[in-house]
Amino acid sequence: MRERLLAAERVKAIEWKHGRLHLLDQRKLPTETCWRAYDSAAAVAGAIRDMVVRGAPAIGISAAYGLVLGLAARLGAGDDWRAALEEDFDILAASRPTAVNLFWALNRMRERLDRLRADEDPLAVMEQEAVAIHDSDREANLTMAQFGVELIRKHNSQRQRLMTHCNTGALATGGFGTALGVIRAAQLRDLVECVHVDETRPWLQGSRLTAWELAGEGVPVSLNVDSASAHLMKTQAISWVIVGADRITANGDVANKIGTYQLAVTAMHHGVRFMVVAPSSTIDMSLENGDDIPIEERAGSELLEVNGQRFAADVEAFNPVFDVTPADLIDAIVTEKGVVERPNTEKLAELMNRKRLH
Numbered sequence: 327m328r329e330r331l332l333a334a335e336r337v338k339a340i341e342w343k344h345g346r347l348h349l350l351d352q353r354k355l356p357t358e359t360c361w362r363a364y365d366s367a368a369a370v371a372g373a374i375r376d377m378v379v380r381g382a383p384a385i386g387i388s389a390a391y392g393l394v395l396g397l398a399a400r401l402g403a404g405d406d407w408r409a410a411l412e413e414d415f416d417i418l419a420a421s422r423p424t425a426v427n428l429f430w431a432l433n434r435m436r437e438r439l440d441r442l443r444a445d446e447d448p449l450a451v452m453e454q455e456a457v458a459i460h461d462s463d464r465e466a467n468l469t470m471a472q473f474g475v476e477l478i479r480k481h482n483s484q485r486q487r488l489m490t491h492c493n494t495g496a497l498a499t500g501g502f503g504t505a506l507g508v509i510r511a512a513q514l515r516d517l518v519e520c521v522h523v524d525e526t527r528p529w530l531q532g533s534r535l536t537a538w539e540l541a542g543e544g545v546p547v548s549l550n551v552d553s554a555s556a557h558l559m560k561t562q563a564i565s566w567v568i569v570g571a572d573r574i575t576a577n578g579d580v581a582n583k584i585g586t587y588q589l590a591v592t593a594m595h596h597g598v599r600f601m602v603v604a605p606s607s608t609i610d611m612s613l614e615n616g617d618d619i620p621i622e623e624r625a626g627s628e629l630l631e632v633n634g635q636r637f638a639a640d641v642e643a644f645n646p647v648f649d650v651t652p653a654d655l656i657d658a659i660v661t662e663k664g665v666v667e668r669p670n671t672e673k674l675a676e677l678m679n680r681k682r683l684h
């Protein structure tokens with residue numbers, strides 16, 4: 327399975343080449359393939375804020391490389407490079423607030439920096455750490471895909487209808503995806519009749535990115551407006567909603583793209599199972615429950631305008647871009663450390679104490 331999954335890895339959003347970060351500009355997809363090169367921490371922070379790169383794991387990986395770029399500049403500029411680097415930590419940490427993978431990656435970079443020995447080359451060590459963060463996310467994707475597909479098969483080994491929201495694929499991660507990785511694995515196991523993809527207003531990650539990734543691999547896709555999901559669950563015999571996460575708190579509450587919460591409520595009403603797929607770097611054990619997760623609010627213009635042209639009435643718009651799904655609406659959280667069914671505080675704590683499997 328692992329080899330077949332690796333062979334299915336075609337799309338990439340992040341490349342570290344010759345000391346520069348290259349990002350596929352996701353704002354332009356699917357009509358244009360445009361790679362942009364970055365050589366400073368501030369520029370990477372800007373790319374994260376402006377959605378050139380998006381998706382929780384991809385944001386974390388990019389921030390780690392951004393810090394390496396910051397370090398390269400600080401080392402060249404003077405003696406007190408450690409103090410100066412704090413500015414880069416801060417600017418990267420301020421780029422987006424909800425996905426904890428960003429802070430997890432920056433913490434991991436800081437821990438490595440703190441362990442730096444006098445005989446080590448700081449730039450080489452930190453570059454190695456960023457590459458390790460990238461590689462381990464890819465490995466986690468593979469493991470989660472296998473766990474997730476087993477869970478689907480356990481309940482039903484026939485072809486089935488799945489639903490997903492936002493984009494959790496190769497574009498959002500270091501590998502081929504979290505929720506979309508499970509869906510890819512299900513397709514390889516011949517378990518997919520159709521994937522219903524929510525368009526995911528207002529950035530349209532579903533219609534622009536997820537539909538593009540899946541269709542490119544010949545996975546049967548049907549796109550729907552976000553508000554069609556209840557109707558689809560009632561009429562289309564959907565077996566699973568499978569989504570990613572931006573932050574999971576100690577009790578199993580899940581922050582993900584706005585609209586995920588209403589999908590979970592709707593799924594519960596219709597007896598559709600609800601699976602969250604995320605690496606353990608998305609689990610924030612420092613927060614007791616989802617009420618404490620900072621929810622990003624973006625500009626109202628994202629709702630009021632298309633391509634800079636206003637189409638809405640002359641009103642204010644409220645644009646929270648994530649919401650929190652309570653743990654009791656979730657059937658399973660799939661991570662690279664294992665699967666937690668019916669998540670709660672005890673089960674999450676036990677999961678986080680497990681050793682990584684790879």
Ligand code: MRU
Pocket residue numbers: 380381382383425491492493494495498499503504505531569570571572582583584647
């Ligand atoms: O605003 P985005 O596009 O960064 O939001 C992305 C999501 O909500 C994803 O579902 C989540 O980050 C998981 S990606 C594997």
